[in-house]
Amino acid sequence: MxxxxxxxxxxxxxxxxxxxxxxxxxxxxxxxxxxxxxxxxxxxxxxxxxxxxxxxxxxxxxxxxxxxxxxxxxxxxxxxxFNTLFHTARFWNSLRVTGIITLVCVTIGTALAVLLAVLIDAVPDWLSNILRAVFFMPSVTSVVVITFIWKQLLNRRYGLINDLLVSNHIMDAQNFLGDSKLALWSIIVMLIWAGLGWDALIITSSLRNIPEEYYEAARIDGASYIKQFRYITLPLLRPVLLFVVTTGCIFLIGLFAQVQLLTAGNPLHRTETVSLYLYDQAFGYQEFGYASAIAVTLTFIMFAVSFFNFKFLGNRGEV
Amino acid sequence: MRTRRDKMGRGVLSVVLCLIALTYLFPYIWMIGTSLKPDDELSNGKLFPEKITTVQYKSLLEGFDAGRIQLKYQYPRYYLNSGFVTLTSVGLVLACDALAAFAFAKFEFKGKQVLFWLMIITMMLPVYATLIPSFYLFSRVYHWVNRYEALILPGVVDAYGIFLLTQYMRTIPSELLDAARVDGAGPLRSFWKIIVPLSRPALGTLAIIKFLGVWNDYLWPLVMIRQEKMFTLPIGIGQMQVRQGMVVWGVQMAASVLATVPVVILVFIMQRQFLRGFTAGAFKG
Structure with a gap:
């Protein structure tokens, strides 16, 4: 037939x-x-x-x-x-910057997101809905808008953060975006702030799928909140954490707009990410062949990191 | 006793979380505050204006005149561009992806597995993998610099959407389609009358993800667009910085408020469906 x-x-x-x-x-x-x-x-x-x-x-x-x-x-x-690329200090520097940003943002960001998700899940529904929408706002705001707000807040002379530091006698005004160490951390803080709501939202949805009976059974056995979190919540969040970490890594390794608008890689390339270097070579110097070599390398790095994540985070969950 | 203590703990937690949320929103409050300040208050280090004024919005829409410097922004035009590009992209993506997902979910055909996996692999590729060749293709072969086609068409290829929709459509019982076929409905009719209505949650999720992605996209328009009348909102607001120093903070913040508020209002109005549909789609697959 x-x-x-x-x-x-x-x-x-x-x-x-x-x-x-x-x-x-x-x-x-x-x-x-x-x-x-x-x-x-x-x-x-x-x-x-x-x-x-x-x-x-x-x-x-x-x-x-x-x-x-x-x-x-x-x-x-x-x-x-590729030969030139691997012998260029500026490339290795950009790789290091990207690596630091990715590692710090993913670990601290994910940890904070889990904490936030658990807390939001514990308050009454009407409030938790509002809170989720509030923390989600940076995810629906244009990257350009967010970055410019932060750029003005962090401004050396007129920025509100420096005003608060000085007027409350906490410390002297800091050159947040011009100092080679502070600039990188300013970017990281902004990124964690902006990504928190998105991650927390995805984690909350997964939290709600954990059956209440598990917690009841644990309470009867006298398990503390921390133990419940450690032995019930965390293992069951594994698949969703894998998702959050993997997508986070891919996003951060390719980070471009935020850094370009906030520091443009300054001071002295200290905050230059790989994609910024790529953009500069392609559209600044018209070195399209060389820039393509960077793109190919970046692509392989992303695949390798995704593979690594699946291998080490995913083996016990059924993803 | 225990429940009362739990309730109190919950109350305290609610208050603490609300305070955290307020702190979290600080940059937004600052943005709105600044956009309502007159020029001479812009760098006075206060969160709220002493006298509220709409002068920044006026400069934004009618032009900016400070003696030597005169600037006029085509801000409404950025808005139209962004709106047009976003809505067209979302519409096209939904149509293309839904049709293809229908084929992947409900048909058997030669090469299905190969095509599906090919798609999944490219889905994981970063935008940089195609940035430079796409730029070459669009500027040298198609001559689409400063054209809407360049902004809309590449975004229509969205393998992630197909993946999401295919997973969802697989859960629609095939018996429904069989019954429709027996009644003489062709594939397009079954698609329109059965698949589309039943996939509405997944389609909604995809529409939202795509909307946000295109509305906020920065890199691709930055590469393809050079003329002010073709700027999208992110590029337009971004360029305000380049042309001026500190003076235009206020105008820039006014532009930011106008670009942000509609989207945020949308999120709050559609809060329920939005957040729920969003997470369901992202995770149930």
């Missing part, structure tokens, strides 16, 4: 089907249906995703002269770009 659409049809429908056996043209079109359905997506997919990715690998082995046209513009340079 002809393979029909839909996998498991109960016997009754099958009998009905034989009543109208489809003609050959009908069968042809039926076989074509799924391809027609996916074609709008896949045409775009090939044009705007698959082809650019392959082209990216190609470009990373080329010296591209943007002032020439057609095939003349490209010159094959083998793996020279």
């Amino acid at each position: 002809a393979q029909t659409v839909g996998v498991s049809s109960p016997p009754t429908t099958r009998i009905m089907e034989t009543a109208h056996e489809p003609t050959r043209t009908q069968r042809f079109f039926r076989g074509l249906t799924p391809y027609l359905l996916i074609s709008p997506f896949f045409i775009g997919f090939i044009l705007f995703q698959l082809f650019p990715i392959l082209f990216s690998f190609f470009l990373s082995t080329q010296q591209w002269n943007p002032y020439k046209d057609g095939a003349d513009a490209f010159e094959f340079v083998k793996l020279d770009h």
Whole structure:
């Protein structure tokens, strides 16, 4: 019998089907249906995703002269770009900056988000809904808006944070965005602030799926709140934490807009992330081949980190 | 006894959390406060204006005149651009992704597994993997610099959406589709009458995620757009900084308030569906 659409049809429908056996043209079109359905997506997919990715690998082995046209513009340079890249101190520095930001934001950010989610879950529903919306606000606010607010708050001379520090005699005015150590931490604080609500929201939804009976049983056994958290909540949050950590890592490794707008990599590249370096090489110096080599490297790093996360966080949860 | 103590603990916790929330919102309060200050109060280190004025909003919309420096922003235009690009993208993504997800969830066809996995792998690729070649393609081959096409079309390819919708559509019983076919409904009709209404929660989630993504996107428009009349809100607000020093803080904050408030109001109005749909979609898959 002809393979029909839909996998498991109960016997009754099958009998009905034989009543109208489809003609050959009908069968042809039926076989074509799924391809027609996916074609709008896949045409775009090939044009705007698959082809650019392959082209990216190609470009990373080329010296591209943007002032020439057609095939003349490209010159094959083998793996020279990668060779240069791995011998450039500025690249290693940007990798270090990205690494620090990612590591600190993911660990502290996730820990704070879990804490916040647990606390929000403990208050009455109406309040917890409002609170979730409040903490979610940075996630729906434009990155540009958030970064500019922070930039003014952190301003050396006019910033409100310095005003508060000085007028309350806590410490002297700090050059938050110009000092080589403080600048990186300013970025990190802003990122944790901005990401908290999103992570907390996702974690809360998972908290609500933990059956209340587990906690009741634990209470009967006399387990403290901390023990309940340690032995019930945390293990059951594992899959959601894997998700939060993995997506967080991918986002932070590719961090661009926030840093570009807040410090632009200054002072002296001390806050320059890999993607900022990439952008600078491509659109500042027109070194598109070299920048593609950075892009390819960055892509591999992201895959490696995702793989690492799954390996070490995911093995006990069923993700 | 125990319950009373629990209740009290809850009350204290609620108050503490509210205080934390207020502190958390500090940057927003500052933004609104600054946007309502007159120019000479901008750097006086106070959170709220001494006399509330809308002069910053006026400068933003009507232009800025300080003797030597005269500036006019096409702010309403940024708004229109952002709105148009976002709504079109969301509409197109929903249509393309829903159709493709329907095929992946409810049809058997040759190459299905390969195509699906190909999609999943590219879903995990960062935007940087395609940034430079896409820029080349769009500027040299299609000549779409400063065009809406450049802002809308690449975003339509959203494998994450297909993944989300496919997972959801798999849970719709195939018997419903079989019954519809017996009644003589073609695939498009079943799609429109059965799949779409039943997938509404997942479609809503995708629409919200996409809306936020496009509305707030910074990098891609930054690369593709050079003309002021094509600026989206993030680029427009970002460029205000480049052109001026401290003086335009106020205007910039007014622009930020106007760009933020509608979205935040939307979040609060749709709070329930929004937050619930959002998390359901992100996690049930």
